[in-house]
Each structure stands twice: as C-alpha cells, then as structure tokens.
Amino acid sequence: MKTLDDALVGLPDYDPNALTVDAARSIVARLAQPVEAIESVAVRSALDRVLGRDLISPLDVPAFDNAAMDGYAFAGDALAAGGVVRLAVAGRALAGRPFGGSACAGQCVRIMTGAHLPAGCDTVIPQELVQTDGDEVMFDATAVQARRHVRYAGEDLAQGQPAMLAGKVLRPADIGLIASLGIAEVPVRRRLRVAFFSTGDELRSVGQPLEPGTLYDSNRYTLFGMLTRLGVEVLDLGVVRDDPQALEATLRVACRDADAIITSGGVSVGEADFTREMMARLGEVAFWKIAMRPGRPFAFGRLDCDGRNALLFGLPGNPAAVMSSFYQIVRDALFAMMGAAPQPLPCLPVATATAIAKRPGRTEFLRGILARDAAGQWQVTVAGAQGAGVLRTMSEANCFVVLEHGRGDVAAGETVGVTVFEGLV
Known part of the structure; x- marks a missing residue:
C-alpha cells in the first residue's frame, strides 16, 4: 500500500492549502489502488463491470473462411x-x-x-x-x-490471442464479442464499495418536514446518481449532524464497510466543520484546498480504522461544487480503484459566444450550454448563475467550460475547452 509520503514524491510545489487541480489529481491517482478480488459472473451480468484478467480467445474469429x-x-x-x-x-x-x-x-x-x-x-x-x-x-x-x-479464418481474432485486456469497462459491444467466443463466464473485479453521506444540522432528507432554518439535502441524491452511473456498489449513510462523535462513528462504519468514502459539507473553516479534523485523527490528510472554482474546499486523505482503510473524499457542501469536484477529481480515482483503465474526459475546443471574466491562479469549471450558431458552428454560452450553491444551472447546462489555471479574462469568440455532459452525468 502506498503511503502519503509516496504520493507526494516529485511534487516540489506541494501546498495542501492551495493545490493546483493537476497536482491534486496526481496525488489522488497515486493513492487510488484497485481492489484485488476477482470473481466470475455470467456474461449477461458483466455489463459495465471491469475485466479482471486478459480474455484469451479460445477460437479463431471468424472460425472459417x-x-x-x-x-x-x-x-x-x-x-x-x-x-x-x-x-x-x-x-x-x-x-x-x-x-x-x-x-x-x-x-x-x-x-x-x-x-x-x-x-x-x-x-x-x-x-x-x-x-x-x-x-x-x-x-x-x-x-x-x-x-x-x-x-478469412482468424482475421478478426486469432485463437490464443487476447480478445480484451484487463481493465476494460465492458460495454454492450464487448458483451457481444465475449458471447461470440462462446465464453459463458467472465472474470471481473469485485464491485467497488463507496459509502457517502452529507453533514449539517440544517439538512433534511426528502420526505421529512422542514423547520425554520432547514433545507432539503440534494447532495446525497446527486451523489447516488453519479455513483450509480459508474457501476459501483453504493452505501448511503444519510445525514450526519454537526457533532464530532456522530461523525467519528459514521466514518468508522464507512471505513469498515467501504473502499472509498465521500462526504459533502464540513470541510471549510466554519466552527462546525469537523471532517478534516476527524480525518487527521483517524488517518492522514493529503490536502484540503484546491485552486479550483467551484470546489475549493476539498479534503482528501485515507482513513485507517480497526484494521481497515479507505480513501476519503471530503467534498464541499454546495451542490454545484459537489458535482464539479466529483467529475474533475473523484471520478478518475474511483475508476482506478475499480481496476479500470484510464477513462479520460475529452476536452473539445469550442468558441465562446460571450466574454468570460476569469482571474489567473485557479482552474474554473463553468456550467455551459453547447449549441450550434446560425452558421451551424458549435459555440458555448455560460449557463446563467455560476454560484456554487446554484444547482438549477447545472441541470440546465450540457457541458463544463474549462478555463485553465493560468488563464485570464476570455473575450467573445476565443476558444475554450468544453467537456460535454452526455455520457458523463
């Protein structure tokens, strides 16, 4: 198992209080180790699972000229x-x-x-x-x-050659190819187990009445959707109140039952924000702030409780920041823990329809609307209010507009990077 010191090797600009997005990704990637257990499942049950071993073809495809x-x-x-x-x-x-x-x-x-x-x-x-x-x-x-x-026999695939390599996330075409080889059972990695919960005395779950000063928790439902899309096994631990003992008890349960833990809220500098402090007590903290917007308060580390360990991702409490930090940092780490080959998000160059104010020194992930202009060319427009607590514009948007760490103001017509939501969210 890699230690935190191992993950920090070669990062001379390491600053846990103001880490760049690229440095944060590097640290997370170094600590995200794949689950080791491999199990055999029926070919129809292998959809969206991660292939655990190279799949060797038992026959030529096609089998004859x-x-x-x-x-x-x-x-x-x-x-x-x-x-x-x-x-x-x-x-x-x-x-x-x-x-x-x-x-x-x-x-x-x-x-x-x-x-x-x-x-x-x-x-x-x-x-x-x-x-x-x-x-x-x-x-x-x-x-x-x-x-x-x-x-000709074997021109698609020769007997004895790898049909698929370990780490492949199995999609419908892969399932069909496996069936064409007459393979009934497929070796796949054990499903990654991810526990998640929200923190805050002000939060209520859907179905509970709202008292003055309270609001409904959306983050657990968003996280459930994002995790389900990845094909992991999810463990919803509900809402944890702002109490150190309650938080410690929940973290111990999560560490016992899951490979990764995701929390939302409780990682900033407020008086009732205990997550980072508890992470340090139960394990080690790699960093707690990232130079990104939204998502600056982001704690990452590893818990070691009762002989079990789990990676912990302490996300901000604001809904849009939860989604942004999940897709930009957490997603890749979970794929690595699943044993999957890297699944990079394509960032496409597109002209922006309007000017965008930006100060250098942080990476920004703005919610955008990608559409064709009157001439049929693709262009992107910022999707309304960009506050970290505004989930509505995340729902209306269909892409992230990615503005790099060192970039300043963007003029209308300039090219920006765009990551589309379709297939992602």
Whole structure:
C-alpha cells in the first residue's frame, strides 16, 4: 500500500492549502489502488463491470473462411488471362449449409454472405457484377481482384490471442464479442464499495418536514446518481449532524464497510466543520484546498480504522461544487480503484459566444450550454448563475467550460475547452 509520503514524491510545489487541480489529481491517482478480488459472473451480468484478467480467445474469429458478400466463389487464378471469365456453377453454399464438394478449374459456387468458402475457392465476385447463362456465369476479369470479398479464418481474432485486456469497462459491444467466443463466464473485479453521506444540522432528507432554518439535502441524491452511473456498489449513510462523535462513528462504519468514502459539507473553516479534523485523527490528510472554482474546499486523505482503510473524499457542501469536484477529481480515482483503465474526459475546443471574466491562479469549471450558431458552428454560452450553491444551472447546462489555471479574462469568440455532459452525468 502506498503511503502519503509516496504520493507526494516529485511534487516540489506541494501546498495542501492551495493545490493546483493537476497536482491534486496526481496525488489522488497515486493513492487510488484497485481492489484485488476477482470473481466470475455470467456474461449477461458483466455489463459495465471491469475485466479482471486478459480474455484469451479460445477460437479463431471468424472460425472459417467465409463469403463477405452474396455472389459466386471461385479460384482467383481464373482472372489471370483477362477478358471475359466464364464459369460453370457447381453448386450452392448457404450460411450454415456449406457446399459439400470442391470447385475445380472453370467452376464456381453460388454463395451467400457468411457461408463457408468452398474448397478450391479464394475469391467472391458480387452477384450484381455477373451475367447468368443457364448453369454458367460470365463477368469481366477487371470486375474483381483475386482474394476479394472473403473473410478469412482468424482475421478478426486469432485463437490464443487476447480478445480484451484487463481493465476494460465492458460495454454492450464487448458483451457481444465475449458471447461470440462462446465464453459463458467472465472474470471481473469485485464491485467497488463507496459509502457517502452529507453533514449539517440544517439538512433534511426528502420526505421529512422542514423547520425554520432547514433545507432539503440534494447532495446525497446527486451523489447516488453519479455513483450509480459508474457501476459501483453504493452505501448511503444519510445525514450526519454537526457533532464530532456522530461523525467519528459514521466514518468508522464507512471505513469498515467501504473502499472509498465521500462526504459533502464540513470541510471549510466554519466552527462546525469537523471532517478534516476527524480525518487527521483517524488517518492522514493529503490536502484540503484546491485552486479550483467551484470546489475549493476539498479534503482528501485515507482513513485507517480497526484494521481497515479507505480513501476519503471530503467534498464541499454546495451542490454545484459537489458535482464539479466529483467529475474533475473523484471520478478518475474511483475508476482506478475499480481496476479500470484510464477513462479520460475529452476536452473539445469550442468558441465562446460571450466574454468570460476569469482571474489567473485557479482552474474554473463553468456550467455551459453547447449549441450550434446560425452558421451551424458549435459555440458555448455560460449557463446563467455560476454560484456554487446554484444547482438549477447545472441541470440546465450540457457541458463544463474549462478555463485553465493560468488563464485570464476570455473575450467573445476565443476558444475554450468544453467537456460535454452526455455520457458523463
């Protein structure tokens, strides 16, 4: 297990009170170790799971030489003389019903897509390029090249070669490929277990009455949605009041039952913000502020309780900051803990429709609306109020506008980086 000191090696500008986004990502990545347990699941249950070991193909794909088109199979040597090629039709080959004999010189076999290529044949000419004359077909020798329109055994995947590499998050196409190899059970990493809870005496869960000075907790529901999208096993520990003993008890339960813990609220400098202090008591804290907006108060470290350990991500309490810090920092760490290969978010260059005020010294992730202008070109507009507590504009937005650490004010028409929500949120 890597220690905090290991994670800080090579970071001379390390400042836990004002860490850059890139430095924070680096520290988190160094401490995020994959779960070790691997289990076998039925192929249909492997969707969105992380492949635990390289998957070796037990057979060639395709398993035999077959036709890539409907047409006529013949020996490509017949094309050498040029001119008009005239061949006698010796029989027919259908998918699943091969031609039993072989084609001799001067012969061809009527063949359908996917059918086994008959012996003596190495080329298929599409049916629309031939003329028929009784039991014979005719075509110009220039209409096709030798060995064309054939899928050869093993050309997609050879027996004994890796079909997929460990760390792949299995998507629908992967499930189909696994099934095509006749593999019934798939080795996958154990599901990552993530516990989460909100902190604050002012918070109420949906369904509870609101008293004066209280508000409904949205962060747990947002976190539930984001974690569910990642395919992890979630453990909702509810709302924890602003009390050190209650917080410690909840953290101990989370550390016992989960691999990672996510809290929202309680990481700033308020009198009732105990998360960072409790992290230091129960483990170690790597950093507690990031030069980003929204999401500056962000505590990260590791808990060690009763022989168990877990990474802890202490997110801000403001709803938009929770989502921004989750997608920019936490997401990559959870993928690494799942044993998945890196899943980088593409940042696309797009022109901004309006000017954006920005001061250097922090990375900003603004909520934006990506749309085409009158000329059909993509452009992005900042989506209204950008306060860290404004969740409505996060709901209205369809992308993050990413403004780098050293960047200043942005003029209308300048290019900015955009990370789209579709497939992310």
